[in-house]
Amino acid sequence: MFSKYIEKLLLLNLKVPKCNVHSMSQICDTNCKEALGKRMKVQGWVWAVRKMKNNIFVDISDGSTSKGLQVVIPKSNKLDTLSYGSSIMAEGELTLAPNGSIELHANDITVIGTCDVMDGYPFAPRKQYSEEYIRQYLHLRPRTRTFSSLLRLRDLTSASIGNYFRNREFINVHTPVLTSNDCEGAGELFSVKPCSAEILQTMKKEGVSEEEYYFNSKAFLTVSGQLHLEAVARALTRVYTFGPTFRAENSKSRLHLSEFYMVEAEVAFIDSIDDIMDEVELLIKSVTKDVVEKGAPDMHSFGCHEPQWLNKKFTRMTYDDAFKILENNVQTLEKPATYGTAFSKKEELFLVEQNNSIPIFVTNWPKEIKPFYMKACKDDDSKVAAMDLLVPEVGELVGGSMREDDYKKLKSKLPLRTNLSWYLELRKYGNVPTGGFGMGFERFLQSILGISNIKDTLPFPRWPHNCNL
Ligand SMILES: NC(=O)C[C@H](N)C(=O)O
Numbered sequence: 001m002f003s004k005y006i007e008k009l010l011l012l013n014l015k016v017p018k019c020n021v022h023s024m025s026q027i028c029d030t031n032c033k034e035a036l037g038k039r040m041k042v043q044g045w046v047w048a049v050r051k052m053k054n055n056i057f058v059d060i061s062d063g064s065t066s067k068g069l070q071v072v073i074p075k076s077n078k079l080d081t082l083s084y085g086s087s088i089m090a091e092g093e094l095t096l097a098p099n100g101s102i103e104l105h106a107n108d109i110t111v112i113g114t115c116d117v118m119d120g121y122p123f124a125p126r127k128q129y130s131e132e133y134i135r136q137y138l139h140l141r142p143r144t145r146t147f148s149s150l151l152r153l154r155d156l157t158s159a160s161i162g163n164y165f166r167n168r169e170f171i172n173v174h175t176p177v178l179t180s181n182d183c184e185g186a187g188e189l190f191s192v193k194p195c196s197a198e199i200l201q202t203m204k205k206e207g208v209s210e211e212e213y214y215f216n217s218k219a220f221l222t223v224s225g226q227l228h229l230e231a232v233a234r235a236l237t238r239v240y241t242f243g244p245t246f247r248a249e250n251s252k253s254r255l256h257l258s259e260f261y262m263v264e265a266e267v268a269f270i271d272s273i274d275d276i277m278d279e280v281e282l283l284i285k286s287v288t289k290d291v292v293e294k295g296a297p298d299m300h301s302f303g304c305h306e307p308q309w310l311n312k313k314f315t316r317m318t319y320d321d322a323f324k325i326l327e328n329n330v331q332t333l334e335k336p337a338t339y340g341t342a343f344s345k346k347e348e349l350f351l352v353e354q355n356n357s358i359p360i361f362v363t364n365w366p367k368e369i370k371p372f373y374m375k376a377c378k379d380d381d382s383k384v385a386a387m388d389l390l391v392p393e394v395g396e397l398v399g400g401s402m403r404e405d406d407y408k409k410l411k412s413k414l415p416l417r418t419n420l421s422w423y424l425e426l427r428k429y430g431n432v433p434t435g436g437f438g439m440g441f442e443r444f445l446q447s448i449l450g451i452s453n454i455k456d457t458l459p460f461p462r463w464p465h466n467c468n469l
Helices: 002-011 024-027 131-135 145-167 197-206 226-236 273-294 296-302 319-327 345-353 409-413 416-425 441-449
Strands: 039-051 055-061 067-075 087-096 102-113 220-221 238-246 259-268 313-317 358-366 380-391 395-402 433-440
Touching: 024 039, 024 067, 024 131, 039 067, 039 102, 067 087, 131 358, 145 238, 145 273, 145 296, 145 441, 226 238, 226 259, 226 416, 226 433, 259 273, 259 441, 273 296, 273 380, 273 395, 273 433, 273 441, 313 319, 319 345, 319 358, 345 358, 345 380, 345 395, 380 433, 395 441, 409 416, 433 441
Parallel strands: 067 102, 313 358
Antiparallel strands: 039 055, 039 087, 055 067, 087 102, 238 259, 259 433, 358 380, 380 395, 395 433
């Protein structure tokens, strides 16, 4: 296996690293017999140090895999500055330990960066810490085993989403982060204005508003790439974007972030929301299967299992039917549901729970509570062809709809949105029906990895009053 990796590099015409430093993933994951007896150089951070009678045992990790490598050094070496948390480089021979795993018998260890564990380093080996405790040290959190597993699983999931779309012939489009539109119309925008001294001075001189000077219009951080994606879908047919989106919601809940990544897809030439739901279900199940399979060691060290719904068909029901279920369960819910409003988190979670924890697509929503761009249902003008996917523990994970493609109907909904004339114009030239969806990436990670708090799904979470680090 190990030599196969080298072979692959050579095939790609890439140079095998000269310094002969190998990653833990190359050494531990391949579990290769060929590497045994070879001299290797490794580098990483120390998880734990055990001083025994003749030898010092050091567990190190470079973060490339969930596994650590045990380095064994004769005690005759003077290594006063070696402690957990320090960074080291070790050189020696790879051998098989009595338990069958690979270890490095080092004759040389260099401490690259010391770690004074008495001077505030917040983690000690083999100690369990709560997520809240670890979250206080965002800059050191990647050093913990669980969080480094999370980061690798996040990477794997993100790559798997890219592969899924490629296999399904979707084209990746980078939609802008800076925009002048509020796609969702909910006003949850962060506004952007320049703060360069030079520009500020010019603005003052010219007496122009700070907010509108730079772009000639107000600018915001995007809440969704959908509108731009609709423009590209009317040329490339099947497109997706996967990038950061921002919502100025005043919520510190375990399910909200001010900055989150969203996977959004848009498909042209479709005429039913059912096609969108089929795509969402396939995406979620394919990516989850892939992560469960390829990420097994990290899922194990992270302490999570394959989600129970993975092999079950997702339920589909209308808003009206979901509402009836809520109405019939007033006692359990304490508060009666109000028809024509969005479901509360409690109601969303209840609906999934009573469905044996199988995800539910809720369709045919009252038009008043959904954004302007959604298309009316064919058989009921008071409802829109939209869906929300509700999943266990998280509630709403995906939202999507057929888009209003009738020029006149859309125009009547746009009077207050003069800056969206370009969006309306899409319905004028070679118009086609489109539909699409958006899935919050962090909520997806929460649901497949069983993470209770969304702040533990990405390295540097942003939420109200928290943007210092
Ligand atoms: N692309 C989408 O359909 C997502 C939708 N704009 C939302 O933010 O919920």
